[in-house]
Amino acid sequence: xxxxxxxxxxxxxxxxxxxxxxxxxxxxxxxxxxxxxxxxxxxxxxxxxxxxxxxxxxxxxxxxxxxxxxxxxxxxxxxxxxxxxxxxxxxxxxxxxxxxxxxxxxxxxxxxxxxxxxxxxxxxxxxxxxxxxxxxxxxxxxxxxxxxxxxxxxxxxxxxxxxxxxxxxxxxxxxxxxxxxxxxxxxxxxxxxxxxxxxxxxxxxxxxxxxxxxxxxxxxxxxxxxxxxxxxxxxxxx
Numbered sequence: 600x601x602x603x604x605x606x607x608x609x610x611x612x613x614x615x616x617x618x619x620x621x622x623x624x625x626x627x628x629x630x631x632x633x634x635x636x637x638x639x640x641x642x643x644x645x646x647x648x649x650x651x652x653x654x655x656x657x658x659x660x661x662x663x664x665x666x667x668x669x670x671x672x673x674x675x676x677x678x679x680x681x682x683x684x685x686x687x688x689x690x691x692x693x694x695x696x697x698x699x700x701x702x703x704x705x706x707x708x709x710x711x712x713x714x715x716x717x718x719x720x721x722x723x724x725x726x727x728x729x730x731x732x733x734x735x736x737x738x739x740x741x742x743x744x745x746x747x748x749x750x751x752x753x754x755x756x757x758x759x760x761x762x763x764x765x766x767x768x769x770x771x772x773x774x775x776x777x778x779x780x781x782x783x784x785x786x787x788x789x790x791x792x793x794x795x796x797x798x799x800x801x802x803x804x805x806x807x808x809x810x811x812x813x814x815x816x817x818x819x820x821x822x823x824x825x826x827x828x829x830x831x832x833x834x835x836x837x
Contacts, residue, residue: 647677649755672701756787
């Protein structure tokens with residue numbers, strides 16, 4: 600019989616699908632890696648499981664422990680699925696810019712959700728960065744994931760997502776385009792593809808309103824470079 604032992608074993612091996620309508624005037628073959636086919640509906644399932652498994656191996660995450668993370672929602676869903684399967688508690692600290700639907704579904708799958716204001720500095724004690732860290736210090740037998748600085752984030756995509764893309768395209772990929780949030784997806788996949796073919800172009804997509812856009816283009820971190828935007832999960836505002 601062929602079956603998955605649990606829902607986590609269904610993560611990955613997502614299809615590449617040709618984009619037809621919006622690219623009809625483009626000569627290039629444009630393919631989408633459909634990561635919504637993952638059980639948590641996003642690419643973040645991959646790194647969530649990888650970060651947990653690596654923390655289990657080196658002892659940072661112990662049996663019956665509590666996982667704590669600041670998230671825009673998608674990483675939280677991946678962590679929630681793994682927490683259910685592996686028997687952990689989960690606390691997701693989320694910014695108030697995220698949709699009510701994301702918050703509701705995280706709670707529905709068993710996560711405790713703490714909502715923090717988005718319009719504060721990262722080092723403000725009310726920010727979801729600061730609250731996540733504080734909760735990890737106050738909660739016994741807990742582990743703070745810290746996806747932004749966790750190397751397992753990028754490694755997951757280097758080991759899993761990138762080889763899938765390379766094999767699915769028979770090594771003919773010329774450009775890789777991806778939204779940038781933590782930077783894990785673009786870093787892991789970009790590194791692998793560049794090792795395979797240094798001529799492949801890696802394009803990161805950011806949103807107007809993110810402080811990283813002007814910094815990337817000019818080298819200037821401008822706190823006044825602020826625009827409203829509704830895109831969730833990429834970029835960083837201040």
